[in-house]
Amino acid sequence: MTSQVAAAEIAQPYAQALLSIAQSKNLTEEIGEDARTLLSLLSENNQLQNFIGNPFIQSENKKAAIGRIFSESSNPYLRNFLLLLVDRRRIVFLEPILQQYLVLLRQLNQTVLAEVTSAVPLTEGQEQAVREKVIAITNARQVELETKVDGELIGGVIIKVGSQVIDASLRGQLRRLSLRLNQ
Incomplete structure (x- = not known):
């Protein structure tokens, strides 16, 4: 550290x-x-x-x-x-x-870095949809995507922009459902 x-x-x-x-x-x-x-x-x-x-x-x-x-x-x-x-x-x-x-x-360019983890490689249309979503959230002029594939997600994506994380993965949804059922 x-x-x-x-x-x-x-x-x-x-x-x-x-x-x-x-x-x-x-x-x-x-x-x-x-x-x-x-x-x-x-x-x-x-x-x-x-x-x-x-x-x-x-x-x-x-x-x-x-x-x-x-x-x-x-x-x-x-x-x-x-x-x-x-x-x-x-x-x-x-x-x-x-x-x-x-x-x-x-x-300098008012660009944000979005780290996108998905279960399968994203198509060009999906990448554009992620860019638009991140621009709407951050008000940045441009978005630079850094993509990774993680088969353990089952489906969906996890988007990380700075300290903000948007978990739209199937694994995350199942985890949230499990937490609600255990309450």
């Missing part, structure tokens, strides 16, 4: 600096997409995560890896930012920095 708080404290100014660079170059969305891609890559590849987080691997090797991951055609500002993190020995905080950048980008 304490390490998460420390990581958040370190990540905040770096994420703000990255957003400032992105705004000055009018690249906020492009860097946001690159950040999402990089976060996805890190979550799927434990070797890369361990390589970046290992303090015993020399900075030159980490810079070479960043150079291979981010070719010349990729965003030079993000690549240079990552190299700066290596120089400052803050690359270990890459995930919290990128996550915080996305939080700041959502605030």
Whole structure:
């Protein structure tokens, strides 16, 4: 818990600096997409995560890896930012920095993140219905969906927006029914 708080404290100014660079170059969305891609890559590849987080691997090797991951055609500002993190020995905080950048980008765009858990993958129409429901609840301009599939729900969805949870799952309905019957 304490390490998460420390990581958040370190990540905040770096994420703000990255957003400032992105705004000055009018690249906020492009860097946001690159950040999402990089976060996805890190979550799927434990070797890369361990390589970046290992303090015993020399900075030159980490810079070479960043150079291979981010070719010349990729965003030079993000690549240079990552190299700066290596120089400052803050690359270990890459995930919290990128996550915080996305939080700041959502605030800038008046976008909310809705975590949707469903029993089966949602169709495009169902995703749009969830977006409309979340916009009605939060008064946000846009909704970014993060979807997960959980077969234990039996049916329906659970939508989490910030600290608010809407449980429209069959499992949740059965649990509420059971509580009413036990009273």
